[in-house]
Amino acid sequence: MRIVMLGAPGAGKGTQAKKIAEKYGIPHISTGDIFRANIKEGTALGRKAKEYMDQGLLVPDELTCDLVVDRISQPDAENGYVLDGFPRTIPQAEALTKALSARNEKIDYAIDVTVPDDNIIKRMSGRRACLKCGATYHLVYNPPKKEGICDTCGAELVLRDDDKPETVQKRLNVYHAQTQPLIDYYTKQGVLFSVDGTQDIDKVFADIIAKLG
Ligand code: AP5
Ligand code: MG
Numbered sequence: 001m002r003i004v005m006l007g008a009p010g011a012g013k014g015t016q017a018k019k020i021a022e023k024y025g026i027p028h029i030s031t032g033d034i035f036r037a038n039i040k041e042g043t044a045l046g047r048k049a050k051e052y053m054d055q056g057l058l059v060p061d062e063l064t065c066d067l068v069v070d071r072i073s074q075p076d077a078e079n080g081y082v083l084d085g086f087p088r089t090i091p092q093a094e095a096l097t098k099a100l101s102a103r104n105e106k107i108d109y110a111i112d113v114t115v116p117d118d119n120i121i122k123r124m125s126g127r128r129a130c131l132k133c134g135a136t137y138h139l140v141y142n143p144p145k146k147e148g149i150c151d152t153c154g155a156e157l158v159l160r161d162d163d164k165p166e167t168v169q170k171r172l173n174v175y176h177a178q179t180q181p182l183i184d185y186y187t188k189q190g191v192l193f194s195v196d197g198t199q200d201i202d203k204v205f206a207d208i209i210a211k212l213g
Contacts, residue, residue, distance in 0.1 A: 001024055001026060001079075001080040001108050001109070001212070002080045002081060002083075002100075002105065002106070002107050002108050002109075003017075003020065003080070003081070003082045003083065003107070003108065003109045003110075003111060003212075004083045004086075004087065004107050004109070004110040004111070004186065005017050005082060005083065005084045005085070005110075005111050005113065006110055006111065006112040006113070006179070006182055006183060006186070006192075007111075007112055007113035007114065007115065007197060008115060008117070008120055008172060008175045008176075008179075009120065009124075009168065009171040009172060009175060010115070010120040010123050010124045010127070010168070011113040011114070011115045011120065011197045012113050012115070012197045012201070012204060013084045013085065013113055014030060014032075014033075014084055014085075014134065014136045015136050015142070015201055016111070016113060016201075016204060016205060016208060017030065017082040017084040018134070018135065018136075019205050020082050020205075020208065020212070021081075021082050023209070024080070024212075025079075026077075026079060026080045026081050026082060027076050027077055027081045027082070028081070028082050028084060028134070029068070029071055029072065029077070029081050029082065029083050029084065029086070030084040030085050030134055031059075031064060031067070031068060031084075031085045031086040031088075032084070032085045033084075033085075033134040034067065034071075035049040035050075035053060035059060036129075036131050036160075037131065039053075040131050045063065045067075048063060049063065053161070053162055054161055054162060054167070055167070055170070056162060056167040056168070056169075056170030056171040056174060057170075057174060058088060058089065058174060058178060061089060061091050061092055061095070064086065064088075064092060065091075065092055065095040065096075068083070068086050068092075068096070069095070069096070069099045072099075080108075083096075087182060088178065088179045088182070089178050089179065089182075090181055090182065090185060093182055093185050093186075106189075106191075107186070107189070107191055108191060109191055109192075109193065109211070109212060110182075110186035110189075110191050110192045110193075111192075111193060111194075111195060111208060111211075112183055112192060112193070112194040112195070113194075113195055113197035113204065114194050114195070114196060114197050114198075115197040115198055116198070117172050119198060120168070120172065121165060121168055121169070121172075123138065123141075124163045124165070124168045125163065125165070126138045126139040126140055126141070127159070127160065127163060128144070128148075128157040128158065128159060129157065129158060129159075129160050130150035130152070130153065130155050130156075130157055130158075131155070131158060132150065132153050132155035133150060133152050133153040133155065135150050135151065135152045135153070137150075137157060141200070141201065142201060144157060193211050195207045195208055195211075
């Protein structure tokens with residue numbers, strides 16, 4: 001099953017993608033997590049990506065597309081994957097469609113997690129992220145078992161550098177301008193469905209599972 005998660009920053013793409021990946025035994029591939037891991041390791045890619053991410057801007061397509069096409073060609077992605085945060089622009093979606101059709105493959109589902117902007121701004125300040133395994137928590141809605149520590153891998157939880165309110169607003173603007181057109185793109189491919197992301201986490205997941213089967 002090949003799945004793309006769509007939705008604004010903070011809509012819950014990562015939260016749901018992790019649960020889907022676990023249920024169906026497929027990898028969760030988040031470009032944001034890949035960039036953050038590179039920033040943490042101080043790689044050349046990480047240094048370049050950080051310049052854009054800290055400003056709430058998208059990392060250029062040429063740094064992103066090859067990385068994802070390479071990742072989905074790995075053996076663990078043979079039976080499918082959940083792409084979280086990619087594609088994010090029409091050129092990225094076209095690059096993905098092209099790479100897949102060269103192998104007679106296609107995206108099976110694009111899931112749009114919908115949450116209004118004002119709700120998102122409130123959510124982001126309470127988010128805590130694990131930069132080691134990509135798990136995401138919320139101080140109120142989804143707290144870790146032990147304060148400040150990741151349930152999954154035991155690493156320290158942090159507030160992401162791009163979660164300052166002014167950067168969140170900028171990311172939302174970028175989302176509406178550059179990523180929202182993908183909803184039309186995948187609707188035309190006949191693979192899109194929407195879920196109400198304002199419900200609690202388990203209810204959102206139940207709605208997704210009902211559609212995926
Ligand atoms: P990325 O890491 O993808 O960030 P994003 O799209 O802005 O989305 P987030 O990770 O912030 O939110 P999410 O939807 O995953 O929500 P989450 O589950 O954490 O990208 C970061 C940056 O990297 C970009 O700005 C860009 O610069 C760059 N980048 C990445 N991919 C790129 C690409 N393809 N091209 C170019 N640049 C790229 O949930 C949010 C919070 O809410 C959490 O605290 C969570 O616990 C809580 N929560 C989740 N669901 C619920 C719920 N139902 N009710 C209450 N709380 C909830
Ligand atoms: Mg995320």
